[in-house]
Amino acid sequence: MVTASLPEARFALVRDRVMEGVAELLTAGVDLTFAQVAKAAGVPERTVYRHFPTREALLAEVFAWANRRIGFDGQLPATGAAAGALVRRVFPGFDAIAPVIRELLVAPGGRLARLSDKAERQRAFTGVVKHEAPGLGRHAERHVAAALQLLTAAATWQALRDYWDMDGMEAAEAAALAIELLLEGARARTARRAPRSRPGAARARKT
Incomplete structure (x- = not known):
């Protein structure tokens, strides 16, 4: 078992304290300045600057911290079932740190942090569609993958919370059902596109 050195442990402790401070400020609706953090x-304020030289760097760490808090380990889904399991795991976690998630959704630095793995997410959700509905077609595949990714995103949790008064558990069930129905529709479309042999042609091949 590898044990962290004292400087490493102190470094991690300070960063955790800063993250807890950020969460406290956002929960209280206080402006996120370095002095307030x-x-x-x-x-000391200089300590915050030493760890996070810019607001963007601070929000990038908030993004990583929030993912750890909600239990997201960075593993993106490879199947439709895994996508449903993902929202059931993370949407309830969003409720626990709702002010932090809202800040990450609206702040420019939060947007930059969220887009840091954009290409990886595109590949992952395109892979889910290829797995669930092979042969769908390039344009439809792209559109279904985009909708699928959106259904797993914090923005969907926020919209269901705002417009439908859903908590994380109910929002997760709504999103998981939508994922299931979306992929069912994609599979049905693929089945309709599949070539079918004509009965007469089949008889001709037998003779």
Whole structure:
């Protein structure tokens, strides 16, 4: 078992304290300035700057911290069932840190953090569609993959929370059902596209 050195442990502890301070400020609706973050975390302001030189760097770490808090380990789904399982795992977690998630959705730095793995997400969700509905066609495949990715996103959790008063559990069930129906439709479309042999042609081949 590898044990972290004292400097490494202290470094991690300070960063965790800063993240907790950020969460406290966002929950209270306080403007996210470095001075306020330092005060909430109980550390000197220069310490916050040493760890996070810019607001963008701070929000990038908030994004990573939030993923850890909701139990997302970075493993993107490879199947439709895995996509449904993902929303059932993370949407309830969003409720616990709702102010942090909202900030990541609206802040420019949060957008940059969310887009940092854009290409990886595109590949993953395109792979899900290829797995679930092979032969769908390039354009339809792209559109279904985009809709599928959106259904697993925090923006969907937020919309269901705002417009339908759903908590994370109910939002997860709604999103998981939508994922299931979306992929069922994609598979049905693929089946309709599959070539079918004519009965007469089949008889001709037998003779």
